[in-house]
Amino acid sequence: xxxxxxxxxxxxxxxxxxxxxxxxxxxxxxxxxxxxxxxxxxxxxxxxxxxxxxxxxxxxxxxxxxxxxxxxxxxxxxxxxxxxxxxxxxxxxxxxxxxxxxxxxxxxxxxxxxxxxxxxxxxxxxxxxxxxxxxxxxxxxxxxxxxxxxxxxxxxxxxxxxxxxxxxxxxxxxxxxxxxxxxxxxxxxxxxxxxxxxxxxxxxxxxxxxxxxxxxxxxxxxxxxxxxxxxxxxxxxxxxxxxxxxxxxxxxxxxxxxxxxxxxxxxxxxxxxxxxxxxxxxxxxxxxxxxxxxxxxxxxxxxxxxxxxxxxxxxxxxxxxxxxxxxxxxxxxxxxxxxxxxxxxxxxxxxx
Amino acid sequence: xxxxxxxxxxxxxxxxxxxxxxxxxxxxxxxxxxxxxxxxxxxxxxxxxxxxxxxxxxxxxxxxxxxxxxxxxxxxxxxxxxxxxxxxxxxxxxxxxxxxxxxxxxxxxxxxxxxxxxxxxxxxxxxxxxxxxxxxxxxxxxxxxxxxxxxxxxxxxxxxxxxxxxxxxxxxxxxxxxxxxxxxxxxxxxxxxxxxxxxxxxxxxxxxxxxxxxxxxxxxxxxxxxxxxxxxxxxxxxxxxxxxxxxxxxxxxxxxxxxxxxxxxxxxxxxxxxxxxxxxxxxxxxxxxxxxxxxxxxxxxxxxxxxxxxxxxxxxxxxxxxxxxxxxxxxxxxxxxxxxxxxxxxxxxxxxxxxxxxxxxxxxxxxxxxxxxxxxxxxxxxxxxxxxxxxxxxxxxxxxxxxxxxxxxxxxxxxxxxxxxxxxxxxxxxxxxxxxxxxxxxxxxxxxxxxxxxxxxxxxxxxxxxxxxxxxxxxxxxxx
Ligand SMILES: [Zn+2]
Numbered sequence: 001x002x003x004x005x006x007x008x009x010x011x012x013x014x015x016x017x018x019x020x021x022x023x024x025x026x027x028x029x030x031x032x033x034x035x036x037x038x039x040x041x042x043x044x045x046x047x048x049x050x051x052x053x054x055x056x057x058x059x060x061x062x063x064x065x066x067x068x069x070x071x072x073x074x075x076x077x078x079x080x081x082x083x084x085x086x087x088x089x090x091x092x093x094x095x096x097x098x099x100x101x102x103x104x105x106x107x108x109x110x111x112x113x114x115x116x117x118x119x120x121x122x123x124x125x126x127x128x129x130x131x132x133x134x135x136x137x138x139x140x141x142x143x144x145x146x147x148x149x150x151x152x153x154x155x156x157x158x159x160x161x162x163x164x165x166x167x168x169x170x171x172x173x174x175x176x177x178x179x180x181x182x183x184x185x186x187x188x189x190x191x192x193x194x195x196x197x198x199x200x201x202x203x204x205x206x207x208x209x210x211x212x213x214x215x216x217x218x219x220x221x222x223x224x225x226x227x228x229x230x231x232x233x234x235x236x237x238x239x240x241x242x243x244x245x246x247x248x249x250x251x252x253x254x255x256x257x258x259x260x261x262x263x264x265x266x267x268x269x270x271x272x273x274x275x276x277x278x279x280x281x282x283x284x285x286x287x288x289x290x291x292x293x294x295x296x297x298x299x300x301x302x303x304x305x306x307x308x309x310x311x312x313x314x315x316x317x318x319x320x321x322x323x324x325x326x327x328x329x330x331x332x333x334x335x336x337x338x339x340x341x342x343x344x345x346x347x348x349x350x351x352x
Numbered sequence: 353x354x355x356x357x358x359x360x361x362x363x364x365x366x367x368x369x370x371x372x373x374x375x376x377x378x379x380x381x382x383x384x385x386x387x388x389x390x391x392x393x394x395x396x397x398x399x400x401x402x403x404x405x406x407x408x409x410x411x412x413x414x415x416x417x418x419x420x421x422x423x424x425x426x427x428x429x430x431x432x433x434x435x436x437x438x439x440x441x442x443x444x445x446x447x448x449x450x451x452x453x454x455x456x457x458x459x460x461x462x463x464x465x466x467x468x469x470x471x472x473x474x475x476x477x478x479x480x481x482x483x484x485x486x487x488x489x490x491x492x493x494x495x496x497x498x499x500x501x502x503x504x505x506x507x508x509x510x511x512x513x514x515x516x517x518x519x520x521x522x523x524x525x526x527x528x529x530x531x532x533x534x535x536x537x538x539x540x541x542x543x544x545x546x547x548x549x550x551x552x553x554x555x556x557x558x559x560x561x562x563x564x565x566x567x568x569x570x571x572x573x574x575x576x577x578x579x580x581x582x583x584x585x586x587x588x589x590x591x592x593x594x595x596x597x598x599x600x601x602x603x604x605x606x607x608x609x610x611x612x613x614x615x616x617x618x619x620x621x622x623x624x625x626x627x628x629x630x631x632x633x634x635x636x637x638x639x640x641x642x643x644x645x646x647x648x649x650x651x652x653x654x655x656x657x658x659x660x661x662x663x664x665x666x667x668x669x670x671x672x673x674x675x676x677x678x679x680x681x682x683x684x685x686x687x688x689x690x691x692x693x694x695x696x697x698x699x700x701x702x703x704x705x706x707x708x709x710x711x712x713x714x715x716x717x718x719x720x721x722x723x724x725x726x727x728x729x730x731x732x733x734x735x736x737x738x739x740x741x742x743x744x745x746x747x748x749x750x751x752x753x754x755x756x757x758x759x760x761x762x763x764x765x766x767x768x769x770x771x772x773x774x775x776x777x778x779x780x781x782x783x784x785x786x787x788x789x790x791x792x793x794x795x796x797x798x799x800x801x802x803x804x805x806x807x808x809x810x811x812x813x814x815x816x817x818x819x820x821x822x823x824x825x826x827x828x829x830x831x832x
Contacts, residue, residue, distance in 0.1 A: 116622070123827045131434050135625055136426065139451040162828035169820050181820035186827035190629035192817070193622070196613070199605070200817060 001025065001052055003067075004090060005206050006060040009042055010070055010077055012084035014315065016040050018075045022057050025049040029246060031281045035333060038285050038340055039315060044103045046244070048213075094207045095176060097214035099221060104244035104286070106220045108213045111240035113137040115216070116185055117145045118236055119161070123186025125149075126158035135185060148236045157232070164233045168219055179208070180215045244286045252279035257293065277330035284337045294338050298331060306335050314339055355385040355410045363409045367435075374399045376552045380524070381407060383548035384488070389523045391494065391538060393551040396528045396674040397650075401428065404490045404524055405437075408463055413487025416518075417466045420496045420505050422446060423644065425466040431650070432464060442466040443477060460484040469507040472514045486521045491542070494525035495667075498537035499750060503667075506732045512543050523547075528674070529554055529667045532780040554670060554779050558677045560684045560803055561771045561791035563764075572690050573600065576660060577607045579686060584805045585637035587656035590663070590672055592696055594618045594642055600660065601640035609638060616642040646672065652679040655805060658686045664697045665757035666764060666778055682789065682803050689765050697758055705751050706730055708744050715740040770794045 009021050020036040027047030037043040061077060064070040069083030079087060097103070117135050124132050137145075169177040179201065185191040192200075194208050203211075220237045223230040243250060255265050266273050284292045298306075305325055310317045319332050360381050364370050373381070376394045380403045383390045394400045408415035419425045425442040432440045439462050441455050459465065459480045471477055491497070497508035515523060525538055525547070539545050564579070566572040576589065591597040594616040601614040613636050615627045624644075630636040632651060639645060643663075657676045663669040669687070677683030704726050706714075714730050721727045733743045764774045771791040776783050789798055800806055818826070 113622075119827060126828055127830055130436065133430050133434060133625075133629065136430075136621055139448050158828040162824050166821065166824055169824075174819070177820045178817050178823070181823040182817045184823065184827060185626065185629075187830065188633065189823075189826055190626050190633055190635065193613070193619070193626045195619070195623060197817070 001049060001056045001060050002204070002206060003060045003063045003069075004204060005049075006057070006064060007069060007079070007083065007087050007090065009040075009045065010064075010079045010083070010087075011040070012079040012081065012087075014040065015076045015078045018057060018061060018072070018077055022052065022054065025052050029282075031278045031285075031333070034282060034285045035337065038337065043285070044097075044100045046104060094203070095211050095214070097210055097217075099214050099217040102221055103213060103217050105241060106217045107240040107242045108216050110138070110141050111220055111237060112212060112216050114141045114145050114236070114240060115219070116183075116191075117142065118148065120185045121145065121149050122158050122161050123189070125153070127187035129187055132187070144239045145236070152232055152235065160232045164223075164230045167229065168222055168233075171222075172215065172218070176211055176215070179203075179211060183212070245283050246279075249279035249282040252276055253283040253292075256280070274330075277328070281330060281333055281337065284334055289338060289341045294334070298335055298338070302327065302331070303335070306332075310335070310339075314343070354387070355381075355407070357382065357385075359410050360385070360406060363406050367406070367409050368402065374402075376400075376550055377403055377406075380548075380550045383550065384522060384524060385410075387522060389525075389542075389544045389547040391525045391527075391535065391544075391547050391549045393527055393530050393535065393549075393554075395552060395554050395556065396671055397678045398552060400526045400528075401431070403526070404488055405432070405464070407488055407524075411487045414460070414462060414484050415464050415488045415490060416472075416481065416486050416521075417464065417490040417492055418469055418472065418511065418514075419466055419492045420468070420503070420508070421493075422468075424492070425468075429464075429466060437463065439463040440466075443471050444468060445471070456480045469505075469510045469514065473510055478514075478517055481518060486518055489515060489518065489521045489523045491523065491525045493527060494538050494542075495527040495530050495534050497541045498530075498534045499746065499753075504750070506729055509541065509736070512541060515542070529670055529779065531667075531778065553781055553784065555772065555776065555781065555784060556674060556677065557784075557787045557790075558680055558682055559673060560682065560789045560798065560805075562684060562686045563689060563771070563792065564686055565689050565765075567690065569690055572660070572688050573603060576600065576658065576688060577604060577609075579658060580604060580609055580612075580638060581607070582800060582806060583684070584655045586631065586634065586651065586654050587638050587658065588646065588654060588675065589638065589640050589658045589660055590645075591640060591642055592661035592663075592700070596660065597640045597642055604638065604640070611636045612638040612640065614640045615645040617644045643668070643672065646675050650678075651675075653681070654678070654683065655681075656684045656686065658688065660688055662687070662689065662693045662697050662761065662765075664700055664754075664761075666761050666775065667757075669761065669764075670775060682805060684800070684803065684805055687765065694758060694762060697761070702751065702754060704729065705747055705754070708747075711744050711747065712740060715743075768793065 006021070010016055017036065020033055020040070021042070023030070023033040024037045024042055024046050025048050027050055034043065034046070037046060061070070061072060064077075064083065065072055067082075068080060069086055070077050070079050072078075113135070114137065117137050120132075120135055124130070169181065172180070179197055182192045182197065183194070194205060194212075197203065197208055198205055219233070220241055223233040223237050224241055227234040245253075251269070252265055252271075255269075256262070260268070262273070262276055265271065265276050280297065284294075302325070306322060309321050314336055317336060319329055322332055357378075360378070364373065375398070376392065377399055380390055380392045384403075384407050392400060392403065404415050404417065417428070419428070422444055425444060429440050429442050441462050441464075443452065443455060443465065444467065447455070455462075456476060460483070465481070467477070491508075491511060493503065496503050496505040497511060498504060515521070523542065523544065525542060525544075527538070530538070535549070539547055564575055566575050580587070580589065589600070591600065597614045597616055601612055604612045613627045613630070615624060619627070627636065627639065628645075631639055654676045657673045659669065659672070663672060673685035676685060706726050706729065710727065711730055714727055715734065718731070718734060721731050730743055733746070738746070760778055764771055767774050770786065770793050772786060773783055786794065789795060789803055792798070
């Protein structure tokens with residue numbers, strides 16, 4: 001992590017907990033992390049830097065504080081007016097992701113590895129070269145590309161891939177499209193490294209990673225939305241369109257929707273009641289209000305009682321204010337999630 | 353199973369497209385064909401992989417290759433793939449559960465199976481291996497079994513037992529460098545005292561040896577820049593730290609060395625792949641690397657290898673400079689030295705050595721240890737039934753060996769006689785008659801100019817970022 005990333009993730013009007021930001025970047029899937037990710041409007045950054053070390057976060061924070069860009073008390077940080085201006089200015093001169101809200105619907109590292117390998121295989125195939133070092137990617141990714149290639153293998157394949165990638169890239173701003181394409185590997189074309197692009201363009205490694213992730217997400221979305229315009233890439237990339245909800249949480253929600261009560265889910269799937277509640281909260285965080293059965297889980301009279309007592313900024317609500325209502329904490333949290341999504345400031349629901 | 357010389361030549365022609373073996377190869381193959389376990393000491397680049405590949409094809413039975421490093425295995429698998437051999441696998445900790453299950457189910461389909469000693473102790477893997485009748489067990493980098501060597505790996509001590517568990521298959525022990533003491537130790541630990549020994553001289557007469565001493569770190573950097581700018585490329589500069597590799601790479605770039613890149617374990621797998629390929633393609637001409645670079649690099653025309661930091665010992669140094677001049681053309685190896693440089697290898701050499709008190713404390717109260725904890729080695733020994741005194745003695749002798757190794761390296765740096773003679777004496781080789789361009793001590797009048805190693809003027813600049821349409825055309829239509 002560098003200080004530019006942290007600057008981007010902090011706010012001047014909302015104090016933010018450093019541990020939450022750290023856990024989000026690392027991709028720690030707990031309801032607390034996800035909930036605060038929603039509140040901070042930072043869910044898209046979930047798992048962005050899986051190998052982030054705690055001392056790097058501390059270093060970045062110390063630098064921001066030393067620069068007068070942020071203040072911090074008890075590991076809760078907030079941008080100063082200077083910091084807010086810097087953040088604004090940085091946003092003006094760096095690439096701003098356009099598909100951020102869909103980042104979590106694409107397995108970006110796998111998709112990028114898979115696409116690079118597919119491009120290399122097709123390029124070498126076109127050159128009729130069988131002797132080359134393939135990019136090293138994970139077994140599952142390699143198998144996916146292999147299956148795709150065996151099914152698509154024909155003399156016109158290179159031309160088709162060229163055509164589909166070209167169609168996609170012509171809709172991307174030129175300098176960014178140039179950068180992204182220069183990373184690709186193929187016959188007698190080793191491709192540029194991120195470090196080299198950094199050297200050549202003076203865009204930071206962070207910005208280059210954001211570009212890489214964002215273009216990859218767009219490519220997956222575009223090809224999945226229009227299979228007839230992108231028949232070849234649609235086939236390849238569909239494997240990496242994913243749900244941000246964990247399979248077990250999705251299962252719990254499906255069971256509940258199908259009419260099972262929470263206690264039957266607990267019994268049938270041998271889960272702790274608290275786990276089932278966490279599954280529902282996780283699903284609620286990632287889905288839009290219309291996609292989640294709030295009405296069933298939070299009856300009207302309970303919602304009315306909540307609405308009477310819980311006013312002001314959601315971040316300031318406390319369970320104490322409603323704990324005498326014979327409810328459990330997860331219901332309070334679920335209400336917070338719903339209200340976050342209904343108010344303008346918190347609506348970051350992922351487009352599914 | 354016996355194999356005739358005729359069969360070996362047939363495989364050589366059909367699988368490798370050669371008509372002649374390189375020195376040492378046929379000798380090793382003949383010994384194996386006679387059913388003799390063999391220790392082959394062949395310098396890097398002499399083609400030791402051809403020995404077991406050729407033997408595997410000739411006997412039509414699987415070959416198991418034990419290797420100390422994941423990266424090394426991956427490189428060898430790739431090299432075999434590249435030649436069109438697909439029946440190759442590396443059974444490693446990197447394999448996913450699914451992949452491992454699939455591979456073990458079909459193990460008899462593979463001709464070449466790479467793995468690590470730890471993996472080979474797993475019962476499921478051993479059972480699968482036994483079922484497919486291993487034709488040859490190869491212990492690659494066999495010097496790792498020796499506590500006398502610099503690269504000692506305790507898990508290599510398991511190999512004697514693994515070999516027994518596999519039903520004592522025919523065994524080839526291969527290494528690039530070994531002193532007489534290490535050779536004896538390998539045979540002892542593998543319990544193969546009567547193995548045939550094949551050896552070639554470790555000397556590389558076409559590499560001119562030079563040491564450049566500088567007073568300060570700043571001078572060293574200045575010297576390096578002028579050396580790199582003056583020398584014919586491609587070349588490699590080795591560093592002991594990633595950070596310095598990055599920094600000096602930047603200094604070189606700022607000083608007008610255009611096609612230079614850093615390579616180390618801190619880069620993504622993607623970037624490492626690309627840097628390596630760019631170097632192979634001559635798009636990059638100088639690499640600032642840590643010792644992670646070069647393992648699988650088979651580039652024949654490397655003209656110089658410069659060491660910015662002292663390596664840990666002479667074996668490592670010799671192995672690393674051995675990447676220069678594989679094409680037989682005149683090349684140069686330069687070691688940069690500033691007084692005090694020995695502190696880093698001294699530290700690195702002692703880093704994994706555990707003090708007597710800590711060993712005693714561990715034996716008194718054993719506990720689980722992390723993978724990067726120096727105590728891991730103590731735990732390993734204890735687990736394999738060594739007692740406290742034995743472990744203490746092992747570490748004491750190891751500490752002594754590391755000091756000795758560093759002292760030898762400094763002899764190489766400080767000698768006022770021929771540097772090659774220092775190396776030959778160390779590896780227990782007879783002193784050969786020296787070439788005219790041997791080293792800076794006995795032919796100080798030799799210059800980079802009269803070695804014909806000066807750089808031709810380059811006008812090509814590193815590739816710009818092309819418009820995406822041009823990139824796609826290059827990738828898919830073969831236009832450049
Ligand atoms: Zn000499």
